[in-house]
Amino acid sequence: MADQISYREYTGESDLPHIMALVQTELSEPYVIYTYRYFLHQWPQLAFLAIPADSSVPIGVIVCKQSMHKHVSNRGYIAMLSVNKNWRKRGVASTLVRRSIDVMKRNGVTEVILETEFDNIAALSLYESLGFIREKRLYRFYLNGKDAFRLVLAVPPDPDQPSPFARYLPIRGPLPAYPIDDDDDDD
Secondary structure, three states: HHHHHHEEOOOOHHHHHHHHHHHHOOOOOOOOOHHHHHHHHOHHHHHHEEEOOOOOOOOOOEEEEEEOOOOEEEEEEEEEEEEHHHHHOHHHHEEEEEEEHHHHHOOOEEEEEEEEEOOOOHHHHHHHOOOOOOEEEEOOOOOOOOOEEEEEEEOOOOOOOOOOOOOHHOOOOOOOOOOOOOOOOOO
16 A cells, blocks of 8 residues: 555655644644754755655655764654554555665664654554664653653664764774784793
8 A cells, every 4th residue: 555655855845834734733742833944954855755646745744853962873863753644554654764764874873763652552663663662761751741752773884884984993994914923932
């Protein structure tokens, strides 16, 4: 069924009303337009929309960011994921998450985090099926007073991608060979 749905990156302000409508309808946390723009203007490559073949109205959206955390780890963050209730259980959410993580991986992400309501069993099941683990419980995290779980996905480095730290390594190429002294005497 997921093959009847196309996925594309965020293309600009014209997508914003659709994104806001999906998020406001399906998520409990209210966001002002500036919150959406914060993510969408800085990380447009990390926002994807799912659109059914017979429509131009998106039925799913994911909004993410990626930045350095404490100058140590390249961290991805899933800020919003929403799928219209009538389109759930078709692989839309998992496809949106995978697409975003794939882009983050190409940009050297080492971990991806998110928060979700502690009693959102569907979301917890989705993320855990994708390899996320519960890092901690955040008490009264949401404006509605509900607790959240912070989930984290450790992303191993891609062996085919050059390390983002390669330029800081002092030695390029093979390590120099040093002579080995077989003499056990220290005289």
